[in-house]
Amino acid sequence: MTKQEFYAQLDEILENEPGTIKGTEQLADIEKWDSMAAVLFIAMMDREIGITAEPSRVAASKTVQDLVAIGGDKIS
Amino acid sequence: MTVLPVTSAGQLDAVGQWLPAAARRYGANGYGRSLDTTPTPDGLAERVVGANRLFAGMVTGDAPGLVIVERSPWEENVIGRPMARIAFLGADTFEASVALLKATVDVLRREKVVLARAGSANAPGHIHAAYGAAGFYVGSEVLTLSADLDIVWPRLERLPDCKDCRFATPNDAEAMARVADGAFGDSRLMSDPNFPREWGNRIYMEWARTIARSDEHRMIVAEENGRMVAFGNIQRDVTKAPGVPGLFAVRPDAQGAGIGPLVLRRIIQEYRDAKSAYPLIATEKSNSAINALYFRLGYRIENAHIVYHWTPRA
Numbered sequence: 001m002t003k004q005e006f007y008a009q010l011d012e013i014l015e016n017e018p019g020t021i022k023g024t025e026q027l028a029d030i031e032k033w034d035s036m037a038a039v040l041f042i043a044m045m046d047r048e049i050g051i052t053a054e055p056s057r058v059a060a061s062k063t064v065q066d067l068v069a070i071g072g073d074k075i076s
Numbered sequence: 077m078t079v080l081p082v083t084s085a086g087q088l089d090a091v092g093q094w095l096p097a098a099a100r101r102y103g104a105n106g107y108g109r110s111l112d113t114t115p116t117p118d119g120l121a122e123r124v125v126g127a128n129r130l131f132a133g134m135v136t137g138d139a140p141g142l143v144i145v146e147r148s149p150w151e152e153n154v155i156g157r158p159m160a161r162i163a164f165l166g167a168d169t170f171e172a173s174v175a176l177l178k179a180t181v182d183v184l185r186r187e188k189v190v191l192a193r194a195g196s197a198n199a200p201g202h203i204h205a206a207y208g209a210a211g212f213y214v215g216s217e218v219l220t221l222s223a224d225l226d227i228v229w230p231r232l233e234r235l236p237d238c239k240d241c242r243f244a245t246p247n248d249a250e251a252m253a254r255v256a257d258g259a260f261g262d263s264r265l266m267s268d269p270n271f272p273r274e275w276g277n278r279i280y281m282e283w284a285r286t287i288a289r290s291d292e293h294r295m296i297v298a299e300e301n302g303r304m305v306a307f308g309n310i311q312r313d314v315t316k317a318p319g320v321p322g323l324f325a326v327r328p329d330a331q332g333a334g335i336g337p338l339v340l341r342r343i344i345q346e347y348r349d350a351k352s353a354y355p356l357i358a359t360e361k362s363n364s365a366i367n368a369l370y371f372r373l374g375y376r377i378e379n380a381h382i383v384y385h386w387t388p389r390a
Binding site for chain 1: 235330336338373
């Protein structure tokens, strides 16, 4: 998955207009980034990339890039 | 203004003409489907002589009023200290309200009550002012939320089913108490500076144990790596309307990772499967994280009321 595709997945999770997430955001500044978004993110990672994102790592993430890092080399 | 102690139901005849309308005006809490049971004169008369009655007082004449104060035996058993609640306060003037509440405070002090609470119901402004004048203060604001499940469910359905959720059994009581431990930090019983936090925490932990063993409620629990991390309770008979999930908690160290929505999805699925149309949720306004989730799903405020506290330390 490319980073742009990853950001598009985040937009869908957050019910944003496509192209809203640019990759530079702090999660605390994203209004709809909450526990519901977190579980949708975990489900997306499993479905789209085949990675089991640890809930604790998701909860500890502060930025969109932290979320990208959970995907490791599966997000380029 | 003289407050007459009331020790028998017959004494209420002195305010008998005033009482029916007063019971509705001062006792009703909410509107429409969020309306709590509005007291009746007979119901108030029963409470005046009820087993939990701590004090009842009335003012007669041109400006009648009645206060009924009850012990809170369940909480008392948990913390080993007297607790009380104002079951009814109705008076047509500020002065009568204050007189009744000051008489109440005298009893609370004499009985060494450590915390008394009072719900504001739909009370007019002079009642609120009287609570303040008598030494009560705002402990919390309680919200009753409601939503159409046809709106809520499609949003929850986006989430995966909670694979690690199951119904609790009585054997889970201690695990649930561990989840409750520290999970209600902003609630009125744990953030009132005049009430020891440790006592409030004990009450929530025992509440969780009690629900685990209850015949009336069922609890959905979620586990991670064999450790219970969250719970939410629903009435055992979800076809009774309204259904009110009464206690919902995620371990502080498990928050923020989505377990709360998964448990909620399972709870709402239960209501939906039972064709219950509109489960209500009672929550304190300070429960920011879970309230944000409720509103995101489509819940709206159906009722709100203030809970006043009195403590000897305030």
